[in-house]
Amino acid sequence: MSAVTAxxxxxxxxxxxxxxxxxxxxxxxxxGNKKALAGAIMLAIFVIAAIVPQLFTTIHNPNQQFAQMxxxxxxxxxxxxxxxxxxxxxxxxxxxxxxxxxxMVGVLASVVSIIIGVxxxxxxxxxxxxxxxxxxxxxxxxxxxxxxxxxxxxxGGKMPxxxxxxxxxxxxxxxxxxxxxxxxxxxxxxxxxxxxxxxRASYVIxxxxxxxxxxxxxxxxxxxxxxxxxxxxxxxxxxLGNSSANSWGTMLHWAxxxxxxxxxxxxxxxxxxxxxxxxxxxxxxxNYAFDEIGNPALRPVRRRKVRR
Amino acid sequence: xxxxxxxxxxxxxxxWVALTLNFFIPRLMPGNPAQAMMAxxxxxxxxxxxxxxxxxxxLDTQKPLLVQxxxxxxxxxxxxxxxxxxxxxxxxxxxxAQALPWTLGLVGVTTVIAFLLGxxxxxxxxxxxxxxxxxxxxxxxxxxSALPYFWVGLILIMVFSLGTNGALPSDGGYDQTLNPGxxxxxxxxxxxxxxxxxxxxxxxxxxxxxxxxRNNVVTTVAEDYIRMARAKGIADRKIMINYxxxxxxxxxxxxxxxxxxxxxxxxxxxxxxxxxxxVGYMLLSAVTNEDYPLMQxxxxxxxxxxxxxxxxxxxxxxxxxxxxxSAS
Numbered sequence: 059m060s061a062v063t064a065x066x067x068x069x070x071x072x073x074x075x076x077x078x079x080x081x082x083x084x085x086x087x088x089x090g091n092k093k094a095l096a097g098a099i100m101l102a103i104f105v106i107a108a109i110v111p112q113l114f115t116t117i118h119n120p121n122q123q124f125a126q127m128x129x130x131x132x133x134x135x136x137x138x139x140x141x142x143x144x145x146x147x148x149x150x151x152x153x154x155x156x157x158x159x160x161x162m163v164g165v166l167a168s169v170v171s172i173i174i175g176v177x178x179x180x181x182x183x184x185x186x187x188x189x190x191x192x193x194x195x196x197x198x199x200x201x202x203x204x205x206x207x208x209x210x211x212x213x214g215g216k217m218p219x220x221x222x223x224x225x226x227x228x229x230x231x232x233x234x235x236x237x238x239x240x241x242x243x244x245x246x247x248x249x250x251x252x253x254x255x256x257x258r259a260s261y262v263i264x265x266x267x268x269x270x271x272x273x274x275x276x277x278x279x280x281x282x283x284x285x286x287x288x289x290x291x292x293x294x295x296x297x298l299g300n301s302s303a304n305s306w307g308t309m310l311h312w313a314x315x316x317x318x319x320x321x322x323x324x325x326x327x328x329x330x331x332x333x334x335x336x337x338x339x340x341x342x343x344x345n346y347a348f349d350e351i352g353n354p355a356l357r358p359v360r361r362r363k364v365r366r
Numbered sequence: 367x368x369x370x371x372x373x374x375x376x377x378x379x380x381x382w383v384a385l386t387l388n389f390f391i392p393r394l395m396p397g398n399p400a401q402a403m404m405a406x407x408x409x410x411x412x413x414x415x416x417x418x419x420x421x422x423x424x425l426d427t428q429k430p431l432l433v434q435x436x437x438x439x440x441x442x443x444x445x446x447x448x449x450x451x452x453x454x455x456x457x458x459x460x461x462x463a464q465a466l467p468w469t470l471g472l473v474g475v476t477t478v479i480a481f482l483l484g485x486x487x488x489x490x491x492x493x494x495x496x497x498x499x500x501x502x503x504x505x506x507x508x509x510x511s512a513l514p515y516f517w518v519g520l521i522l523i524m525v526f527s528l529g530t531n532g533a534l535p536s537d538g539g540y541d542q543t544l545n546p547g548x549x550x551x552x553x554x555x556x557x558x559x560x561x562x563x564x565x566x567x568x569x570x571x572x573x574x575x576x577x578x579x580r581n582n583v584v585t586t587v588a589e590d591y592i593r594m595a596r597a598k599g600i601a602d603r604k605i606m607i608n609y610x611x612x613x614x615x616x617x618x619x620x621x622x623x624x625x626x627x628x629x630x631x632x633x634x635x636x637x638x639x640x641x642x643x644x645v646g647y648m649l650l651s652a653v654t655n656e657d658y659p660l661m662q663x664x665x666x667x668x669x670x671x672x673x674x675x676x677x678x679x680x681x682x683x684x685x686x687x688x689x690x691x692s693a694s
Contacts, residue, residue, distance in 0.1 A: 093505060093508075191376070191379065194376065194380070195379065195380045195383050198380055198672060198673060198676050199380065199383070199384050199387075199669060199672075200628065200668050200669055200672045202634055202635075203634070203649060203664070203665050203668050203669075204387070204665070206634070206649065206650070206653055207388070207391055207392070207653065207661060207665060208391055210653040210654075211391055211392055284512060288512075288514050291514050291517075292514060292516060292635050295514075295516055295635065295638075296634075296635065296638050296650055297654070298653075310514075310516075310517065310520075314520070314639075319520065319523060319524050319528055320528065324524060327517075327520050327521075327524070328521070328524075330517075331513070331514060331517030331518075331520065331521070334513070334514050334517065335509070335512055335513040335514070335517070337512075338512025338513065338514075339508065339509040339512045341512065342508045342509065342511060342512045343505075343508060343509075345508075346504075346505075346508055
């Protein structure tokens with residue numbers, strides 16, 4: 059996983075979470091931070107493209123055939139590829155699958171890391187040791203080779219398999235962060251009082267512990283979504299995805315197998331990669347804001363001429 | 367001492383889990399290598415030969431799974447991975463030995479460069495808060511770290527290989543017409559072939575080092591001993607290197623040890639993009655050819671190097687930072 063999230067891990071753990079108001083600061087941090095705001099706007103555009111692609115292109119079937127290898131021009135914004143498909147339309151319609159995978163993997167893996175991470179910290183004793191061991195084991199097993207091996211054998215490309223594999227390899231990092239955070243909360247007074255009131259463990263975890271970790275969970279979700287986006291694209295690029303699917307990774311796969319660069323169809327390669335990069339950047343930029351919530355030391359300093 | 371025993375125990379358990387996954391994943395899925403081989407030779411092998419092949423590949427389906435599992439663990443420990451299907455009848459160990467130097471050379475050297483360069487830039491950018499480096503670099507690298515790095519490779523091919531009429535090669539590890547050996551012509555050719563893949567790994571991985579180092583330095587600069595050093599009138603540059611960077615780099619060193627472990631597996635997609643004859647490219651061809659023995663051997667190799675690196679990084683951290691030792 060990228061170092062962007064790694065810094066989130068270290069810093070968030072150090073800063074004791076005393077704030078209990080649920081989600082406090084998340085919205086404020088996004089709106090008040092230029093980088094995060096840019097990320098949020100970019101993400102919003104992708105979400106709209108995924109939901110109503112018709113807004114962005116007049117061609118309603120991404121596989122509709124035109125003349126082959128047309129250069130970018132008036133009728134075809136980015137030209138057409140060796141199959142005669144309009145590249146811009148393919149790009150717009152590809153948003154849906156790429157975004158869907160990110161969000162699904164992000165949500166599922168976050169849930170797994172919350173369950174395992176927080177309950178490890180809350181349980182204590184043998185349960186904690188076993189869950190931590192499991193987390194650490196999955197943390198160090200090299201993910202990409204494992205994904206490749208699983209995807210190859212699971213008849214790769216089917217969407218549930220893809221998502222399952224990404225969740226299996228993606229949850230451990232977040233679980234470790236959340237455990238560390240939850241452990242620092244374990245002996246706080248407000249949890250003690252909940253216990254004395256006789257609340258059940260599930261209640262304490264959901265209503266007392268989780269709200270204090272909203273920004274960490276959000277940062278985590280973004281990290282996993284970025285990981286899912288890049289890994290999915292990589293898998294489809296090397297041909298382990300569903301090669302008839304409509305997604306950015308698949309576009310890159312077909313561009314590569316048809317030697318798009320060598321035959322002058324640069325946009326077939328540039329466009330999907332750029333789209334992946336922009337969506338990824340929107341996650342990363344948002345994450346930046348959560349980093350700064352977790353660790354005030356990283357917040358931009360007001361420019362003051364102290365000494366020169 | 368207890369620390370060492372704990373870490374070793376963790377190492378063994380993780381290794382066992384990885385080996386077990388490696389054994390069961392292919393066996394839980396449909397298809398087997400002998401059948402794949404049959405398919406490739408399209409009926410030119412008779413069914414008797416199929417049985418013989420299965421035995422040769424150590425895939426005797428007649429044996430109970432448990433027996434196969436124990437034999438597999440034994441073979442793995444002793445390094446017997448059988449015969450490769452793709453490169454039949456070469457033994458797997460030989461095939462891997464051919465790919466390994468390419469990956470170690472390409473990814474190993476690039477990882478070291480990325481670490482040194484990234485840590486240096488991160489140090490300066492963290493030291494000069496609000497300087498040019500500090501305001502420009504972090505956002506730039508937040509964005510580059512979100513790029514798919516095989517795509518960066520493709521763009522580099524477009525610009526520096528196709529855009530320059532093939533000044534830099536974009537395919538393979540060396541020119542096939544040359545004689546491999548320790549002669550100047552061959553070595554220069556190998557380096558030329560390594561430039562673009564290496565550059566694409568560098569572009570993507572350097573951002574992580576810059577950001578973590580920058581953040582570490584920023585946190586360190588707030589410490590009292592820095593103020594003390596300043597009060598003593600020690601030269602700025604000296605404080606940056608001997609006081610701030612020296613302490614800030616500790617967490618990065620452990621990360622560096624781990625990333626060296628990922629050298630063997632870290633560049634699968636780049637090797638695929640450039641048809642670079644390393645371990646990653648080999649893993650992918652093993653997968654597409656359903657070459658179980660080769661695939662398993664590569665996965666074991668990759669996992670073991672990563673685990674050893676993690677172990678070393680644990681010890682390194684404990685050695686450099688006494689607080690870690692006492693905490694466990």
